[in-house]
Structure formats: C-alpha cells, structure tokens
Amino acid sequence: MTKELPADPHVALVATAGGVEDGPLTMADGTSLKSAMARAQFRARLRAFLLVLPLLAFVVITFIMPIGELLKRSVYSPNFHDNMPNLVAWFAEHPPGTEPDESAYAALVADLRLLKKTKKAGLVGTRVNYELPGSRSLFTKGARKAKKLEPPFREALLKLDPKWGDPALWQVMRGAASPYTMNFYLAALDLKRDPSGKIVPVDENRRIYKMLFGRTLALSLLITFLTLILAYPIAHLLATLPLRKSNLLMILVLLPFWTSLLVRTTSWMVLLQSQGVINDILVALGVISDDGRIQMMYNKIGTVVAMTHILLPFMVLPLYSVMRTINPSYVRAARNLGATSWTAFRRIYFPQTVPGIGAGALLVFILAVGYYITPALVGGSDGTLISNLIAFHIQKSLNWSLAAALAALLLTGILILYWLYDKLVGIDNLKLG
Amino acid sequence: MVEVQSQDAFVEFDRVQKSYDGETLVVKGLNLRIAKGEFVTMLGPSGSGKTTCLMMLAGFETATSGEIRLDGRPINNIPPHKRGIGMVFQNYALFPHMTVGENLSFPLEVRGMGKDARAEKVRAALDMVQMGDFINRRPAQLSGGQQQRIALARALVFEPELVLMDEPLGALDKQLREHMQFEIKHLHERLGITVVYVTHDQAEALTMSDRVAVFDDGVIQQLASPQDLYERPENSFVAQFIGENNKLEGTVEGYEDDLVLVRLADGAITRANPVKCGDPGSATLISIRPERVWLEGEANENTTEAEVLELIYLGDHLRCRLRVHGNEDFIVKVPNSAGHKHLVVGERTRVSWNAQDARALDPL
Numbered sequence: 001m002t003k004e005l006p007a008d009p010h011v012a013l014v015a016t017a018g019g020v021e022d023g024p025l026t027m028a029d030g031t032s033l034k035s036a037m038a039r040a041q042f043r044a045r046l047r048a049f050l051l052v053l054p055l056l057a058f059v060v061i062t063f064i065m066p067i068g069e070l071l072k073r074s075v076y077s078p079n080f081h082d083n084m085p086n087l088v089a090w091f092a093e094h095p096p097g098t099e100p101d102e103s104a105y106a107a108l109v110a111d112l113r114l115l116k117k118t119k120k121a122g123l124v125g126t127r128v129n130y131e132l133p134g135s136r137s138l139f140t141k142g143a144r145k146a147k148k149l150e151p152p153f154r155e156a157l158l159k160l161d162p163k164w165g166d167p168a169l170w171q172v173m174r175g176a177a178s179p180y181t182m183n184f185y186l187a188a189l190d191l192k193r194d195p196s197g198k199i200v201p202v203d204e205n206r207r208i209y210k211m212l213f214g215r216t217l218a219l220s221l222l223i224t225f226l227t228l229i230l231a232y233p234i235a236h237l238l239a240t241l242p243l244r245k246s247n248l249l250m251i252l253v254l255l256p257f258w259t260s261l262l263v264r265t266t267s268w269m270v271l272l273q274s275q276g277v278i279n280d281i282l283v284a285l286g287v288i289s290d291d292g293r294i295q296m297m298y299n300k301i302g303t304v305v306a307m308t309h310i311l312l313p314f315m316v317l318p319l320y321s322v323m324r325t326i327n328p329s330y331v332r333a334a335r336n337l338g339a340t341s342w343t344a345f346r347r348i349y350f351p352q353t354v355p356g357i358g359a360g361a362l363l364v365f366i367l368a369v370g371y372y373i374t375p376a377l378v379g380g381s382d383g384t385l386i387s388n389l390i391a392f393h394i395q396k397s398l399n400w401s402l403a404a405a406l407a408a409l410l411l412t413g414i415l416i417l418y419w420l421y422d423k424l425v426g427i428d429n430l431k432l433g
Numbered sequence: 434m435v436e437v438q439s440q441d442a443f444v445e446f447d448r449v450q451k452s453y454d455g456e457t458l459v460v461k462g463l464n465l466r467i468a469k470g471e472f473v474t475m476l477g478p479s480g481s482g483k484t485t486c487l488m489m490l491a492g493f494e495t496a497t498s499g500e501i502r503l504d505g506r507p508i509n510n511i512p513p514h515k516r517g518i519g520m521v522f523q524n525y526a527l528f529p530h531m532t533v534g535e536n537l538s539f540p541l542e543v544r545g546m547g548k549d550a551r552a553e554k555v556r557a558a559l560d561m562v563q564m565g566d567f568i569n570r571r572p573a574q575l576s577g578g579q580q581q582r583i584a585l586a587r588a589l590v591f592e593p594e595l596v597l598m599d600e601p602l603g604a605l606d607k608q609l610r611e612h613m614q615f616e617i618k619h620l621h622e623r624l625g626i627t628v629v630y631v632t633h634d635q636a637e638a639l640t641m642s643d644r645v646a647v648f649d650d651g652v653i654q655q656l657a658s659p660q661d662l663y664e665r666p667e668n669s670f671v672a673q674f675i676g677e678n679n680k681l682e683g684t685v686e687g688y689e690d691d692l693v694l695v696r697l698a699d700g701a702i703t704r705a706n707p708v709k710c711g712d713p714g715s716a717t718l719i720s721i722r723p724e725r726v727w728l729e730g731e732a733n734e735n736t737t738e739a740e741v742l743e744l745i746y747l748g749d750h751l752r753c754r755l756r757v758h759g760n761e762d763f764i765v766k767v768p769n770s771a772g773h774k775h776l777v778v779g780e781r782t783r784v785s786w787n788a789q790d791a792r793a794l795d796p797l
Contacts, residue, residue, distance in 0.1 A: 329524060330528060330529075332491075332513075332526065333528075334539070335492075335493075335513040335514050336492075337539055337540035337587070337591070338517070338540050339514055339539070340514055344514075351530045352530055
C-alpha cells in the first residue's frame with residue numbers, strides 16, 4: 001500500500017512503498033517523512049525570507065527607526081535631567097509640594113555653575129522654556145553670573161532675578177527633572193499642570209491644538225465627501241465606456257499625478273486669489289463688483305478646493321477598479337425584474353460599489369488628515385491643518401517633543417478611525433485595485 | 434408546423450431593423466411571430482443578431498425601425514421594468530450581495546407585494562426548482578447548476594407570461610446541461626409560459642424547442658420545427674449549421690420528373706431533390722445527411738465508388754471518412770452492431786443514397 005505525498009514542489013522525497021501499514025511514513029533511510037518535509041519547507045521559507053530581507057532592512061532603518069525615535073521624543077526629554085544633577089538629587093529627596101529651601105537653591109547654583117562649565121545652559125533653558133515661556137534667558141543669565149553668587153543663595157538668586165522664586169518655575173523644573181514626561185501630550189491637548197501638579201486646561205487665548213485637530217478632522221471629512229461625490233460618476237463612466245474612450249478619460253484623471261504637487265497648488269492660487277482668474281471673470285461678467293471680490297484663498301475654501309482636486313484620483317481609482325468588475329447584467333437583471341433605474345442603482349449597483357467607496361474614502365481621508373504643502377500654501381491662518389503646526393514645531397520652534405506628541409495623537413486618531421471602519425464596514429471588504 | 438398568424442401572435446417582430454453604428458444592420462427586416470405557450474429558440478453563430486433580438490424584446494436595446502408587439506401591444510417605447518418579461522441571463526446575474534431568498538424576493542418587492550405573500554411565493558418558486566434548502570445561501574456559495582436553478586426561479590417568481598433565456602446553460606458541463614435542458618422543458622410544459630430561448634448549441638435547440646429560428650447575418654434563415662429543420666433544411670447555411678452534413682458541389686444540368694440532374698466536380702451526374710437550386714448551368718450544393726447513406730447497400734438511383742480514408746471508433750458507431758466524387762470529407766456513420774461489415778482504411782467500397790435525401794441547395 002502506498003500513501004500519496006502532498007503535492008509540494010519543494011518536497012521531492014520518496015516514501016518507502018510497502019512501509020508499515022498504519023505507522024508513520026518514513027524515508028528510504030528510515031527517518032520520519034514528517035520531519036524531512038518540515039526541513040525542506042523550512043529551507044524554502046528561509047530562502048523567501050532572505051529575498052525580502054534587503055527591503056525589510058531598508059524599511060526598518062529609514063522608516064521605522066526614525067519614527068520610533070521621534071515618537072520616543074514625545075515622552076523622553078533628558079536635557080534637564082542630564083545636566084542638572086544636584087537639583088535632580090534634591091527633587092528626588094524632597095516630595096512634591098515641598099517649599100524650595102536654601103539647600104534647593106544651593107543645588108541650583110551648583111548646577112548653574114556646572115552649566116557654565118559644560119555650556120549646556122541653553123539646552124536646559126530651552127527645555128524649561130517649552131513649558132514656561134520666557135525662562136530660557138533666566139538660565140543663560142544665571143549660568144553666566146553663577147560664579148559670583150555668594151550664600152545665602154536664595155537671596156542672591158532672587159536679587160539676580162525675582163523669577164527664580166516663582167512656584168510655577170519650580171513646578172516645571174521638578175517635572176523636567178525626570179527624563180520621562182507626559183507634559184508634551186498635555187500641551188498637545190491644550191492642558192498643563194498647575195503649581196500643585198493638577199492637570200488643568202491652558203488659558204483660553206493659548207488653546208490652539210484641540211481646535212486644529214477638530215478642524216483637520218472636519219475638513220478631511222468634508223474633502224472625503226466632496227471627492228466621493230465628484231469621483232463616483234466619473235468612475236462609473238470610466239468603467240462603462242468602451243475601452244478606447246475610457247483610456248483617454250483615464251489619462252485625464254491621472255494627468256494631475258504627472259504634474260508637480262507644487263505646480264498644481266500654485267495654479268489653484270492663480271485661479272483663486274482675489275486678483276485671480278475666477279474673481280476677474282466674475283467682475284468682468286458683473287456678477288460681483290470690483291470691491292466685492294470673493295476671498296477664496298488663505299482660508300478654508302482654498303484648502304478644501306485645492307485638496308479636493310489633488311486627492312480626487314485617489315478616490316477615482318479604487319472606485320473604478322471595483323466598478324469595472326461589476327457586470328452590467330446585474331443592473332439589466334434588476335431592470336428586467338421590474339426595478340426602476342433609480343431602484344436598480346440604489347439596491348443593486350450601489351451596494352456592490354461599497355468596497356470601493358470604503359477604500360477610496362479611507363485613502364483620501366488618511367492622506368487629507370496628514371496633508372501639509374497645500375494647506376501651507378493656500379490655507380492662510382484659517383485653513384491650516386494640524387500637520388502645519390507639526391511642521392512649525394519641527395522647523396521653527398524646534399520643539400520636536402511637542403511635534404512628536406502631536407504626530408502621535410494624530411496617528412492614534414487615525415488608528416481609532418481605522419478600527420471603527422473595520423467594525424462598521426470590515427477591512428476584508430476593502431478593494432484597492 | 435403551421436405559421437402563426439398575426440392576430441394569434443403573443444410576441445411579434447414586425448420588420449424590425451437594428452443598427453448600432455448607423456452603417457451596418459445587425460438585424461435586417463426581421464419578421465417573427467411567436468404563439469402563446471410556444472417554446473421558440475433563436476439559434477445561430479455569434480454575431481448573427483439573435484442576442485440583439487432578445488435584448489430588443491427585453492427592452493435593453495431599441496429597434497432602429499419596425500415594431501415589436503407583445504400580446505398585440507407595441508412595446509418599443511415601454512421601459513424594460515414595465516414590460517413584465519422574465520429573463521435568465523447568460524451569467525445568471527444573481528445579485529452577489531443578496532441571499533438566494535432576497536434575490537427571489539427582489540422582483541416581488543419592487544412590485545410592492547407584502548412581506549408574507551412574498552415569502553410564500555419565494556418558497557413556492559424555490560420548491561419548483563428543488564432549491565428550497567438554499568434560501569439563506571449567497572450565490573457565491575452555490576455551484577453553477579444551483580445558480581442556474583436560482584436564476585430560473587427568479588425569472589419565474591413574479592409569474593411572467595413570457596420568459597427570455599440568453600444562453601442560460603452555456604457555463605455548465607455537458608451532463609448538467611443535458612439535465613437542465615429537460616428541467617427547463619418540463620417547467621415550460623407545466624407552467625404554460627412562452628419561452629424565447631437563445632443558444633448557439635444546435636443540439637440544445639433541437640431538444641427543447643417547438644420551433645427553431647436559425648439566424649445568420651441578421652436574417653432568419655429558416656423557422657421550423659426541429660424535425661423539419663434537420664430533415665428538410667431550406668438552404669445550405671441551415672444544412673451546414675444543423676447537424677452533420679455531406680457536401681457535394683456541382684452545376685445544374687437539367688430537370689427530370691421531380692428531380693434535378695447535377696454534374697459534380699469529378700464529371701459524374703447525380704440525381705437530387707431540387708430544394709433551392711437555379712436554372713440549368715447554375716451552381717448548386719448537394720447536402721446529404723451521413724445517416725442517410727448506406728455502405729455496400731443494394732443498388733439505388735445514386736450508387737457510387739468510395740475509398741475509406743479514416744475510421745474513428747465512437748463506441749456505439751464508427752465514423753467513416755470516405756472519398757466520394759472527389760470529396761474527401763464524406764462522412765458515413767456505421768452502426769457498431771453484430772454482423773456489420775468490418776472496414777479497413779484504404780479499402781474500396783460502394784455507397785448509395787436516395788435521390789430524395791440528396792437536397793440540392795444554394796451554393797455557399
């Protein structure tokens with residue numbers, strides 16, 4: 001009796017014919033067939049792994065590691081901790097809420113003298129400055145003058161600058177004494193710690209991030225909706241036209257992809273600005289007066305219009321790829337069975353395009369949430385998104401920790417939406433092409 | 434079969450023309466009358482216009498000229514959903530996002546039928562095709578034959594008087610196809626509905642239909658019962674298209690009694706039944722069915738020399754390819770019965786046929 005071998009091309013093994021009737025199958029040399037096959041399959045898997053290894057290494061080194069490093073910055077900020085050893089030790093010995101006494105000021109002066117030597121006063125000052133604006137100079141000046149200070153240090157420092165006695169400053173320094181902090185996340189959510197350590201909202205005129213997160217979400221949803229409305233008929237046309245015409249139309253859809261994003265955005269600026277093409281035409285036609293030119297740029301309208309245009313292909317393509325697979329006979333069958341064209345669309349065609357809508361909407365939404373160039377150029381102050389603030393903190397204010405916290409929150413938000421989408425629609429239903 | 438008169442016709446095509454591009458006609462001056470309860474098949478090669486005719490009847494194409502009437506009423510301007518015609522599509526077109534039950538319920542729902550009445554009808558329609566247990570399945574979970582039954586049930590569930598079928602069995606394997614042919618035929622007999630069936634499979638057409646319309650080049654070449662079509666083809670195309678056919682080319686020599694004398698390519702004169710041939714001197718094509726030819730038979734009005742070129746064993750019979758009058762593709766079917774002569778390749782023998790069975794038709 002012979003048993004059939006699984007049809008695995010990697011296993012060119014021969015089982016002993018006429019072997020033990022019901023016992024395990026063995027090789028000609030008596031080893032177990034099962035372990036021999038496992039060995040052969042392991043080699044095949046190893047080879048496959050080695051083939052993808054270069055890409056894996058590339059992604060890890062250039063993508064995952066930098067992002068991990070940046071995300072780490074959102075909670076890890078060691079500048080104060082590393083350069084102020086005496087004060088850190090004092091904070092460790094005294095529980096929160098302790099009034100800073102002479103020993104604390106002595107430790108502070110010792111650290112300031114150290115900063116002078118190590119030339120790190122700027123770094124430490126910057127760290128404190130993130131949470132208490134205006135304190136950077138306190139540290140640079142303190143370090144410069146620390147050598148001349150005589151005990152009692154409390155009076156000496158307060159004479160140098162009365163700000164050194166500010167309880168808020170001591171609260172911030174205590175927080176900064178630990179290299180790990182959640183304060184950047186608090187800041188990213190318009191929250192802060194008051195001198196007693198309680199989490200409270202920041203002053204009303206300083207609240208900005210929550211509003212920006214909200215605006216980013218709202219504008220992204222609006223843009224997703226607009227692209228869907230505009231892309232659906234075009235995708236349908238693409239999917240139903242004869243091949244030659246649909247190819248031409250497809251080129252028109254893809255044309256924007258072949259032009260630089262910057263060019264497309266600036267051409268929208270040419271069109272939309274108050275001395276631009278659209279306003280000029282409207283004025284020439286007498287629809288609006290010369291003084292009543294519509295402000296379509298440097299506000300939300302500009303951002304929405306330009307981004308809708310730029311993201312449109314990302315909606316058209318998944319929709320098209322799904323619609324192409326829908327046999328026209330479904331709608332014919334529905335019509336034949338007595339449905340009006342509207343019912344046939346609503347009950348038969350539309351439900352079958354839902355995977356494409358889901359894929360396109362997810363794609364456009366995620367791209368829109370992180371969009372940067374277009375809102376930066378046409379958004380003005382009213383139409384900027386959270387990514388513009390992230391860029392600001394990375395390039396201008398150099399507060400990378402806050403930028404990282406904002407980015408992490410954005411990522412979390414997207415992951416939550418993705419999870420919701422999976423619950424409602426199902427990721428398996430996603431069709432990208 | 435008698436011609437259906439205009440006043441009796443349930444479905445009537447009246448000089449219908451169809452052109453897609455305004456240059457060429459896909460359907461040319463079609464006249465077709467179908468009686469109530471009849472099973473009519475449109476048979477023809479692809480591109481012959483048969484599917485276009487069906488689509489015009491269903492309302493998915495509009496006739497360029499002419500009129501299509503259903504039960505005496507012109508339907509040219511009635512949209513498809515108001516025609517009340519059932520249809521089985523080539524790929525079944527079962528809605529993939531609905532269960533079998535929802536698929537069947539759809540035509541009733543859009544007609545505004547109540548929930549209970551719907552459930553009852555759906556149940557009855559499913560039982561009719563023996564698929565009652567599958568009501569909650571999705572089409573993708575069914576085999577081709579099962580999908581076919583569901584498509585049939587869906588086309589019948591709203592009780593249309595006319596059902597169109599567009600090559601409904603094309604995707605099934607041979608055995609299942611033959612089985613479904615009988616089922617469709619029996620359903621047609623039991624329900625008394627009118628069926629217009631489109632296929633390019635001549636065996637299917639002959640098995641199922643009351644009448645068959647053979648299409649070619651946008652024209653009905655012959656409209657007749659399966660028996661007439663096979664035994665009395667009116668032109669070369671039909672003779673070629675339906676069943677197997679031995680062709681002998683020649684020219685008309687003259688007429689003798691009710692037979693025509695034809696001079697064949699090798700110079701011999703043979704007698705044939707003049708069906709569609711012209712005056713003396715014109716070209717003609719003689720068509721003889723393989724089963725109407727005898728090997729080694731008694732002398733007949735048409736007996737001639739033949740050489741065995743090839744033998745193909747087919748179990749119940751042998752296909753024997755011969756050279757007859759210079760034609761090397763002359764096929765004779767030899768029953769595989771006891772006592773029948775055993776042929777060998779290269780052997781010389783004699784074949785004969787009745788002059789009535791040799792039909793002189795138009796040249797191809």
